[in-house]
Amino acid sequence: MSSIAVELTGITKRFPGVVANADVNIAVRAGTVHAIVGENGAGKSTLMKILYGMQRPDEGTIKVDGAEVAFHSPADAIKAGIGMVHQHFMLADNLTVLENVVLGNEPRAGGRLDFRAARARIKEISDRYGLGVEPNRLVDDLGVGERQRVEILKVLYRGARILILDEPTAVLVPQEVDELFGNLRELKAEGLTILFISHKLDEVLSVADEITVIRRGTTVATVSPAEVTARRLAELMVGSALPVPELRESTVTDTTVLDVAGLTVTSADGRTVLDDVSFTINAGEVLGIAGVEGNGQAELVEALMGIRPLSAGTVKLRGKDINRMSTRDRRDAGVAYIPEDRHRQGVLLEATLWENRILGHQTKKPNVRGPLIDRRAAKADTQRIVDQYDVRTPSIDVFAAALSGGNQQKLIVGREMSGNPVLLIASHPTRGVDVGAQAAIWEHIRRARAEHLAVLLISADLDELIGMSDRLAVILRGRLVSYCDPKTVTPEDLGSAMTGAGEEVA
């Protein structure tokens, strides 16, 4: 059995008002690929930033090769032999591979840059690990996979023995993923240790020697890929919540509220992130979208909200084409939106609760009178939301940042349910909230459905999806690949449909 290369014990990291990591324990054996999986927001990135010296833990110890270390900056981590390959490449396009690799670590010989020695070393590293990197090529000419190998070479050049790869496959196409995994196996064979962060379970299972699951900021299990399935991993990632999400009798009507046809979205770098997606939602119906995160859900929501432009397709709201409408016009037309990341899109943290009540409803009564803000009416209505939706706060004049996540979310739900919407887009509505708030939010979604709203529900919580949806669609690599009946489907079936393991479900 090999020795322990990295050991994290009792790591806890708090940010104002939130705990990003709580009592994290991980032991990574030298010469292995160790995967860290968890949902977005589970605390993986914070943990890696701690290990790479970008954040300092509030509690806990880090040991590298058995010796306790305290990193004050990435430079300390590099010195200890830890290198990080970021999800977003940090390369200068108009420099050569050689120049990029030596940047900030230039080899000198008598006051001059010694490119010859550097070139020889890059060649040597590239050959040893089978990276196939050409030092003289311009980075601008390289493909995504090649750029990633340059990034890996960059950290190896700086003497890293332990590599952190943050969501390395997010930007790659399947063939490139296979190549990357080939490289990783070679690195491992040469005795390097790799920490692989991902939420794509099939990839993790194929490349990792050990897998640690993080949920809500803490490590919940360390398993071997041989003894676990993608389904089981998904369950570990998502966890099981205490309140049971379920719908009562069907309220589905035959009025179509949202009609999406042929929706296609291309990302800035030219990849197709949503491919010919079509579906309808009727009044009084909840359509759940199941999928492993990063398969196009966020893009779907942003396209429907008018935040992200479409490459093709039409979106109709109550029979009216809203393709050309701005986000504000869509909101005015009755689209309510609970965003996936409430701190980024849902609230203004450093604004009061009543100002947050106005956010997204700047054109609607009671918040405004003509071009003017109606402070008194907005405040009164905020108080109504606080009372009706059980937002626990001493006052509506405090900053949103002062509330817990669950209470922020209840405020958002209350706000979005105001003003008689016809369609509710709920993206991970109960993520990161406590159990009480979760049950309350489910109740509000049920009530919205009973009041004949059409609801699009996106979630990573399979129980929530199965319990709260009238129909379920599975999204995989930007396509809706199958529909399931939530009355009969099990989380296991759904999990394998999500990972593409079994295409024929229910």
Next chain:
Amino acid sequence: MRRLSLRAVLLGLAAPVGALVFAAAVCSVILVVTGHSPADVVDSMSASLDRPRTTVIAVNNATNYYLAAVAVAIGFRMNLFNIGVDGQYRLAAMLSAALAGASFMDGLPSVLRVALTMIAAVLVGAFWAGIAGFLKVTRGVSEVISTIMLNAIATALVAFLLNPNRLAVLEGNDIHTPTITSGGQVPGIPYSGSSTEVHGLILVAVAIGVLYWFVLARTRFGFDLKATGLSESAAVASGVSVKKMVLASMLLSGAVAGLVGMPELLGGAHSYSLNFPPGIGFIGIAVALLGRNHPIGMAFAALLWGYLDASSNGLDVAGIPKEIVAIMQGVIVLSVVVAYELVRRYRVRLEQREVGKALGTIKVPEVVGS
């Protein structure tokens, strides 16, 4: 929560007061090290306060600085850095001076002449800032870069136009735009004991301050502006078109910048010449920072700046290099930026604790990351 808001005021004052004290301490050290007595400086500067003329100059300085600060603050409120207030006001002052001094204006009623001059200045300022806004919206050009470059272009353009063959007249050795005749001037407000008068257009600066407050605090546009500044992603999700806001706030910022030169032009210089005060746009950035984009805070900051500048002349007489004032201003700006950030973080944390206490619960730890 009255308690919280009272404390918010105190916390708000903590940063600028702390910065001033710190700056005074740094300057004292510099004075002592260079063999001057800080007490002499205090004597000289406070003595100058007693002279009515210094007071008038300080107030007139402050009027200019305040307008520039509001122009900068409009951009700051949505994280837009209009470094180009300087070029905007100089170009606006020059062109509107040429218009106001033109002979055909003589026949018009005084009110109309002044109004036309100011409207021209506002339009020129808005246009010049609008170029930067347009470039940012359509081509993604950083407004910091483009406004700095537009400053240089404005300087060259003013030099080109300020020529006897174009918009200027030569009088002795002095080149300036045609002098605005009395009907196009704005009378000053007399101040007893001083031959220099307070600029009449100080009232415009006050009106702009009130308008700035009203638009930001009470209108939908102001809300959108503030939301964009606090979180662009949240503003976008709420339906704000950030591009429209960028363009609108650049235009408004430039419009106010256009007014910066007006009190001096219509109340003092009566023509645009090479002696027209430069650099007010940059002072405006410092004043906006110190006043924290707040309409009243910036008024105090402008008065302080105006007073420091006006009293610095007396220092030379007392044998103390007046550059000490520039050092003081620099230290104030640097330390106030740091102090505001510290206070801001402290305030957010304090409120979280307060709310937790008021609810009688420890906050449920929430998970963030990625």
